[in-house]
Amino acid sequence: MDAMAEYLIKLEDFPKILSSLLREKVVDKIIGAQLRVDKKSGAIDRFTVQPKLVEKEEDLKDFPLSPLIAFGYARTDSASKFLHKSVAGAMNEKVGLIARPCDTRALIELAKIRQVKLDNLFIIGIEDRGMLPKAGREMRKIKDVDPTKIVKEKVGDKGLIVKMDDGSIKELDLSVAENCLRCYRKIPVVADLTVSDIGTPIDSDEIILKVYSDKGNDVLEKSGIGKKILPDKRKKEHTDKYNEIIEKAKEKRANDLEEWNNLSQEDKIAELLKCTMCNTCIRGCPVCYCVDCILMKKRKEKIIDNATYQLTRVAHVADRCVECGNCDNNCPQNLPLSLYFQSLNEAFKEKFNYEAGISLEDIPFRSGKAISEMELEKT
Numbered sequence: 188m189d190a191m192a193e194y195l196i197k198l199e200d201f202p203k204i205l206s207s208l209l210r211e212k213v214v215d216k217i218i219g220a221q222l223r224v225d226k227k228s229g230a231i232d233r234f235t236v237q238p239k240l241v242e243k244e245e246d247l248k249d250f251p252l253s254p255l256i257a258f259g260y261a262r263t264d265s266a267s268k269f270l271h272k273s274v275a276g277a278m279n280e281k282v283g284l285i286a287r288p289c290d291t292r293a294l295i296e297l298a299k300i301r302q303v304k305l306d307n308l309f310i311i312g313i314e315d316r317g318m319l320p321k322a323g324r325e326m327r328k329i330k331d332v333d334p335t336k337i338v339k340e341k342v343g344d345k346g347l348i349v350k351m352d353d354g355s356i357k358e359l360d361l362s363v364a365e366n367c368l369r370c371y372r373k374i375p376v377v378a379d380l381t382v383s384d385i386g387t388p389i390d391s392d393e394i395i396l397k398v399y400s401d402k403g404n405d406v407l408e409k410s411g412i413g414k415k416i417l418p419d420k421r422k423k424e425h426t427d428k429y430n431e432i433i434e435k436a437k438e439k440r441a442n443d444l445e446e447w448n449n450l451s452q453e454d455k456i457a458e459l460l461k462c463t464m465c466n467t468c469i470r471g472c473p474v475c476y477c478v479d480c481i482l483m484k485k486r487k488e489k490i491i492d493n494a495t496y497q498l499t500r501v502a503h504v505a506d507r508c509v510e511c512g513n514c515d516n517n518c519p520q521n522l523p524l525s526l527y528f529q530s531l532n533e534a535f536k537e538k539f540n541y542e543a544g545i546s547l548e549d550i551p552f553r554s555g556k557a558i559s560e561m562e563l564e565k566t
Contacts, residue, residue: 292544317367366512
């Protein structure tokens, strides 16, 4: 996917683009974001970003873009999951959403099984380097930084970079999700616009915006916001940092998967035996779409063991896995679920030349159509 144009815009102008979507009736609703507020103290928790369905322009003020880029939606929520469960996949209404690259891959897979209508979506993608889903928990161990004084954040080379309310910059040793560190697909598969802070200093009041569709360009123009062509110097800094991140991700992926594949089957099964069948992985998976989950039912009826529970789930969604890491990030037992799926995806790519979430035209190799074509090739 090649950008039609690349700009710098003010961070404070991003909500105006969202407002334009509603004002111009491009969409009926927007899946936005809000920061959690402690009910007792009234303190804002920047590390907990919750999806929010918005229908009025005034509800888009103070949009928490930098926390959304750095941390993603909290726990099992994601833009694609929330779209499917809250607005029925935009089958009957037009919806705008801010989606990570893995979200856009999930949308492709959901569209293949008619759970999402892509034509009804306006997608603003995030070109990111990964997120820190456990930053809030890890911040409790850092005593010399008051999290209530943070006014901006971004993912850096060593963890999280934060800007404090006094203007100072601090670099914190917090964990980027392992799954994200192994991900080399940092560009959304489908989007109308994208935003990115890669290669942009944290003390900048600008963010990179790219246009990927005529519809995106039209919305940007009608928003009336100021924009300037991305200068060559900033573009080079962005591209160089992006390429560096990709190369590191490929190297880590290769090393981690080699180490994983060298483990015995007994060791891998031993990891699965730690599973408590809490259903968190199912609730977080964006391509799990069954209304009545057979695994949840069997677990409730106590007629399934933990290893079978996980192996059944792997077998059910492996060829649809878009490597979002939501199962891994949220597993209370820290099962290496992303390694299970990434190793399978590498095998599927080698044997069937298939990658989930890349194109609507790709036929899942377990589909009836693919099996029929393979049978014809044999004859």
